[in-house]
Amino acid sequence: MTSRHRPPLEFRVYVPAAGEASDVELMPAGDVTTGVVRVGGTIRRPHQPQSFAVAAYLDWLEDAGFDGSPRFLGRDGEGRDVLTFLPGQCSGPLPEAWVRSEELLVSVAQLLRRLHSASAGFAPGDYPFPPRPIRQDPAELVCHLDVTPQNVVVRDGRAAGLVDFDLAGPTTAFKDSFNTAMHWVPLRDPADAWPGWEAADPFRRLRIFADAYGWNDEERRSLPAFGIEATRLSYERMQHNARELGGGWARMWDEGVGETIRRRGTWLDANAGRLVAALTSAGGG
Ligand SMILES: Nc1ncnc2c1ncn2[C@@H]1O[C@H](COP(=O)(O)OP(=O)(O)O)[C@@H](O)[C@H]1O
Ligand SMILES: [Mg+2]
Incomplete structure (x- = not known):
């Protein structure tokens, strides 16, 4: 499996491209993480102790050709994890x-x-x-x-x-x-x-x-x-x-x-x- 060139996780900084959408939308709350928001085509989540372990796994899945998981793009100016937004619909807390x-x-x-x-x-x-x-x-x-x-x-x-x-x-x-x-x-x-x-x-x-x-x-x-x-x-x-x-x-x-x-x-x-x-x-x- 060839690894694509990416900066090491600690140094991966997310810089939005010029003109990138920046409208902010609060995501429906899950059970545990507070403050998950969508900004344009990205999801911003608080950085957590397991964030880099997860990010390394997401890198692996991308290299393995798996298309069903977000990509870890780096951290934004506020230190939040930035992931790709996956378009579609998720259930609410009581499945409809x-x-x-x-x-x-x-x-x-x-x-x-x-x-x-x-x-x-x-x-x-x-x-x-x-x-x-x-x-x-x-x-x-x-x-x-x-x-x-x-x-x-x-x-x-x-x-x-x-x-x-x-x-x-x-x-x-x-x-x-x-x-x-x-x-x-x-x-x-x-x-x-x-x-x-x-x-x-x-x-x-x-x-x-x-x-x-x-x-x-x-x-x-x-x-x-x-x-x-x-x-x-x-x-x-x-x-x-x-x-x-x-x-x-x-x-x-x-x-x-x-x-x-x-x-x-x-x-x-x-x-x-x-x-x-x-x-x-x-x-x-
Ligand atoms: N990468 C993503 N793409 C699309 N929707 C997302 C993504 N990440 C989170 N969401 C939406 O935000 C909700 C809450 O985010 P989640 O990461 O599941 O936090 P929690 O730990 O609170 O459950 C999810 O149930 C989903 O609706
Ligand atoms: Mg959840």
Whole structure:
């Protein structure tokens, strides 16, 4: 893979071209980062401890020919990270009815698979990712780990891009794909269904996701136990982040995200047999 000539990350300064659009638009707030704005064809985000690790990964993805992630252009005069704006539509915090489209679900799984192929071989060098709280994931592959509806850019009804790489880092492809399925099927207690999603069939949607991503038989059979363990760790990490980092993490915790996560674990346990049956039955679920 030939690396294009770019200045080292610390010295990459974003200078707008003469006449470049400079209208400022506040982006819809996500859960954690405050102050994400669009300026012309760019996104400006506060610089964070993981920014350069993410930027090195985004450089790699560009060189690998992946077209579904923003480019890190450098930092602006205010020290903010400057990324390319990916045109399209993202879900709001409570995924709207259009987000339920099965074609979109298939395209999310396919985009994630392409991300994982493009990520193969990337090893953080000079810019390591900060360690994750509680314990580290096995370091098989650097990938996104936060592919929520709010972080997917949709064009013509299909997933075209991924944004918000704040949680990217070494993990396993299966963990990232489980996590994505969890957000998009979604895998949660029916009591926690988003408005308008009450009738969504998680077994059917999980099978669609698994087929589109390409989980093998072993992965399909391991899903409930894997999900229960991932859910347990996610509870501990959210609790840790709420205590240590405060901000949006503490707000989510106060709003009861911990209990939602616990109910997810209980639901996965109670439905383990049905989930495996849906994932492995001949002809689909
Ligand atoms: N590069 C980008 N291209 C297009 N839209 C973006 C981009 N980055 C962020 N957004 C939009 O801004 C929203 C919030 O930004 P995000 O980076 O996800 O912050 P947070 O950490 O708060 O979730 C996203 O949900 C998306 O709608
Ligand atoms: Mg986000």
